[in-house]
Amino acid sequence: MTQILIIGASRGIGLELVRQYRADGAQVVATARSDEGLAALRELGATALKLDVADTASASGLAWQIDGRQFDTVFIVAGVYGPRHTGLQSPTASEFDDVMHTNVLGPMRVLPQLPDYLAPGAKLAIISSRMGSIGERTSAAGWLYRASKAAANSVLKDASLLLAGKATCLSFHPGWVRTDMGGSGADIDVADSVSGMRRALAAAEPEDNGSFRNYDGQPISW
Ligand code: NDP
Secondary structure, three states: OOEEEEEOOOOHHHHHHHHHHHHOOOEEEEEEOOHHHHHHHHHOOOEEEEOOOOOHHHHHOHHHHHOOOOEEEEEEOOOOOOOOOOOOOOOOHHHHHHHHHHHHHHHHHHHHHOHHHEEEEEEEEEEOOHHHOOOOOOOOOOHHHHHHHHHHHHHHHHHHHHOOOOEEEEEEEOOOEOOOOOOOOOOEOHHHHHHHHHHHHHHOOHHHOOEEEEOOOOEOOO
């Protein structure tokens, strides 16, 4: 049976990934940092693990919690937006730490624990954002979030080199999605974003390893 791991799945895009993979009959292991999040995962029939990617002890305990499993697909989803700056405004040290620890250090804590738990030919995705693209940038709003997602893209690229031959790794822009983060005025429904990314990841070939994609599979410039 197909085995899926989703990191950061209490709500929004992560929870919808769990819902869709469970509806397909896959075995899903998913993480949340709150009791409410864990309950939501169990309700969907997932194996729910407690994990806060911004907490050293919690995040480094993933490997022993997944010991013995072989995942066909992994999504690293957990993320925060942070301050909604529109100009040259300095983040506070704690705002910087919160965003960078979650969006950058989080994947850097999770990824090193995964190699022994990837099935042959596994697919691995980080949910980044088009806002992290430097090549496509025409707005500077949310510069801390943008910097964190540009760094997350760098992390994914390095993971793709280090895991080449073992996993196909993609960085995804999920679209502007109607979730708590995206808001009700966003472009697309979470179900469409998630079904698009699942399709694009399933269709990815080893030669696509280390690429940055829109949720519909179209390439995005770094
Ligand atoms: P939500 O705000 O709805 O959900 C964020 C998720 O991340 C929640 O499950 C939250 O858990 C989890 N999370 C945050 N911090 C941590 C942490 N320290 N440890 C573990 N989990 C954590 O956002 P979305 O679902 O919209 O976003 C998911 C991803 O997609 C993010 O990485 C985001 O940057 C990215 N993205 C979203 C876009 C959009 O338009 N929505 C656009 C581009 C990218 P909890 O419930 O405990 O807070």
